[in-house]
Amino acid sequence: MRDFSHDHRWLSINTATVRKQGDLLAIVEACARHGIRAISPWRDQVAAIGLARAVAAVREAGLDLSGYCRGGMFPADRAHAAEMRDDNRRAVDEAVALGAPCLVLVVGGLPHFSRPGSAPSHDLAAARAQVEDGIAALLDYAKPAGMPLAIEPLHPMYAADRACVNTMAQALDICDRLDPGRTGALGVACDLYHVWWDPDLFAGIARAGRERLLAYHVCDWLVPTRDLLLDRGMMGDGVIAMRPIRRAVEAAGFSGYSEVEIFSEQNWWQRPMDEVLATCIARHREVV
Amino acid sequence: MRDFSHDHRWLSINTATVRKQGDLLAIVEACARHGIRAISPWRDQVAAIGLARAVAAVREAGLDLSGYCRGGMFPADRAHAAEMRDDNRRAVDEAVALGAPCLVLVVGGLPHFSRPGSAPSHDLAAARAQVEDGIAALLDYAKPAGMPLAIEPLHPMYAADRACVNTMAQALDICDRLDPGRTGALGVACDLYHVWWDPDLFAGIARAGRERLLAYHVCDWLVPTRDLLLDRGMMGDGVIAMRPIRRAVEAAGFSGYSEVEIFSEQNWWQRPMDEVLATCIARHREVV
Numbered sequence: 001m002r003d004f005s006h007d008h009r010w011l012s013i014n015t016a017t018v019r020k021q022g023d024l025l026a027i028v029e030a031c032a033r034h035g036i037r038a039i040s041p042w043r044d045q046v047a048a049i050g051l052a053r054a055v056a057a058v059r060e061a062g063l064d065l066s067g068y069c070r071g072g073m074f075p076a077d078r079a080h081a082a083e084m085r086d087d088n089r090r091a092v093d094e095a096v097a098l099g100a101p102c103l104v105l106v107v108g109g110l111p112h113f114s115r116p117g118s119a120p121s122h123d124l125a126a127a128r129a130q131v132e133d134g135i136a137a138l139l140d141y142a143k144p145a146g147m148p149l150a151i152e153p154l155h156p157m158y159a160a161d162r163a164c165v166n167t168m169a170q171a172l173d174i175c176d177r178l179d180p181g182r183t184g185a186l187g188v189a190c191d192l193y194h195v196w197w198d199p200d201l202f203a204g205i206a207r208a209g210r211e212r213l214l215a216y217h218v219c220d221w222l223v224p225t226r227d228l229l230l231d232r233g234m235m236g237d238g239v240i241a242m243r244p245i246r247r248a249v250e251a252a253g254f255s256g257y258s259e260v261e262i263f264s265e266q267n268w269w270q271r272p273m274d275e276v277l278a279t280c281i282a283r284h285r286e287v288v
Numbered sequence: 289m290r291d292f293s294h295d296h297r298w299l300s301i302n303t304a305t306v307r308k309q310g311d312l313l314a315i316v317e318a319c320a321r322h323g324i325r326a327i328s329p330w331r332d333q334v335a336a337i338g339l340a341r342a343v344a345a346v347r348e349a350g351l352d353l354s355g356y357c358r359g360g361m362f363p364a365d366r367a368h369a370a371e372m373r374d375d376n377r378r379a380v381d382e383a384v385a386l387g388a389p390c391l392v393l394v395v396g397g398l399p400h401f402s403r404p405g406s407a408p409s410h411d412l413a414a415a416r417a418q419v420e421d422g423i424a425a426l427l428d429y430a431k432p433a434g435m436p437l438a439i440e441p442l443h444p445m446y447a448a449d450r451a452c453v454n455t456m457a458q459a460l461d462i463c464d465r466l467d468p469g470r471t472g473a474l475g476v477a478c479d480l481y482h483v484w485w486d487p488d489l490f491a492g493i494a495r496a497g498r499e500r501l502l503a504y505h506v507c508d509w510l511v512p513t514r515d516l517l518l519d520r521g522m523m524g525d526g527v528i529a530m531r532p533i534r535r536a537v538e539a540a541g542f543s544g545y546s547e548v549e550i551f552s553e554q555n556w557w558q559r560p561m562d563e564v565l566a567t568c569i570a571r572h573r574e575v576v
Contacts, residue, residue: 110527113511122527122528122529123529124484124485124529128487155444155445156443156444156445156485156486157443157444157445157513157516159484159485160485160509160511160526160527161511161512164485166485166486166487167487170487196412196447197412197444197447197448197452197454198444198454199416199454199455199458221448223401223448223449224449224516225445225516228445228512228513228516239398239410239448240410241410241411241412
């Protein structure tokens with residue numbers, strides 16, 4: 001396993017971690033100043049400053065990307081199918097323009113949550129089928145563009161509204177069906193927050209292997225967790241035993257960035273950006 | 289599948305559903321008055337009125353039990369091991385005295401949450417091993433007493449603090465190891481709130497079969513869910529498609545009660561007991 005204790009060369013900042021403290025230009029500037037080598041930006045942050053300015057800012061700062069957030073939200077009724085398709089294609093185009101190594105997919109839950117305005121349905125199996133069809137169709141667009149798609153299994157507490165792919169095994173089953181050749185065009189984003197509880201996590205990591213492990217996200221699970229979405233913890237403040245998981249991910253062949261992604265309305269979003277980044281760096285060395 | 293639309297003979301009320309509105313005596317009286325045939329009481333509610341009074345009240349009201357809540361919380365450090373063992377044995381004794389068909393096990397998470405005062409640990413695999421050891425030991429006590437143990441897989445959002453058994457498959461693996469003969473002494477409590485999201489749910493139900501399906505709990509998953517513990521929904525108010533799941537449970541051989549268990553600090557716990565029970569009856573007929 002790589003030794004992270006002496007530097008933070010393998011730290012990436014998911015820009016949602018400091019989204020309340022500044023726009024993407026401010027985040028890029030701060031990350032570069034802290035010697036952080038990579039970020040993973042969100043589409044709304046890119047849109048807010050314009051794609052061209054985002055591309056230029058990342059390039060001028062000399063930053064790598066560890067991913068681009070996010071495509072997905074595939075379940076939709078017929079009236080919203082074209083919107084869903086076009087939106088995802090634009091996400092691929094933006095990821096290409098930004099030089100991202102992968103587009104992260106948050107696949108969506110039931111159609112009325114995934115694409116608001118869609119007819120309500122409580123058919124989770126149907127939503128899952130729509131997800132797989134949506135990924136298959138997007139793969140036909142992304143593969144020629146050279147943009148890998150990273151399916152992010154989300155915690156089961158988001159199954160209804162954010163993602164009905166909830167385990168590594170489920171994501172890898174989709175990968176096996178849509179990319180049996182393990183070409184690297186389709187894989188997973190392994191986010192500790194979503195998968196740490198899974199008794200089959202280590203089996204899933206080994207099964208994924210180098211070709212399918214496209215991104216690795218870290219934060220921590222707090223006890224108590226006060227909000228289902230916006231109460232993630234800083235690494236070391238929660239209950240996730242991180243080192244064994246990173247050891248497994250690296251043993252499976254992953255050699256990329258550890259991307260910090262923390263949504264924290266009451267705590268980290270309230271602190272100055274420099275304090276948050278300095279803490280990410282310290283915890284990356286100590287506990288990731 | 290049984291037709292629930294004409295009566296509520298297969299409705300049971302988990303007494304936590306109206307725990308804020310009255311003590312166990314008041315709940316027993318109200319259930320009997322509403323023609324509800326079964327309840328599943330909690331240990332603290334029994335303790336509050338005394339075991340003997342609880343036994344007498346249930347008997348005089350002519351109520352069945354659909355379970356007794358709850359044993360478990362197995363992970364503990366050495367200093368808390370005897371407390372854990374004795375506490376669980378008392379739970380078995382109480383379940384026997386009350387005539388419960390099974391003791392529901394909420395197995396516990398990390399030791400310092402499961403048995404407060406225990407030395408902190410973030411080793412989830414070790415906690416899971418302790419759970420299995422604890423169930424094995426309790427089975428030696430419960431089996432001669434004729435009290436089946438029902439492992440309740442809890443939603444993964446409770447993995448750290450309440451239960452590190454989080455899927456039907458995980459619970460059934462334990463059953464297979466500890467009771468390979470499927471004697472009926474060990475099985476699962478299938479609670480929709482915890483398992484509805486699981487892509488392997490239907491496989492798990494079929495695998496469990498009649499001998500392992502000891503209890504069936506219903507409520508609903510709300511979107512948004514505002515609290516991880518105390519914001520469960522009344523059946524029909526959330527996103528769970530219930531009928532296909534009950535169809536599968538009954539096809540596997542389950543013929544017992546549908547037990548309503550709703551923890552709802554802001555909504556149902558604020559309403560009069562009679563209103564809650566009447567709503568449970570109506571929804572049991574309409575959507576369960």
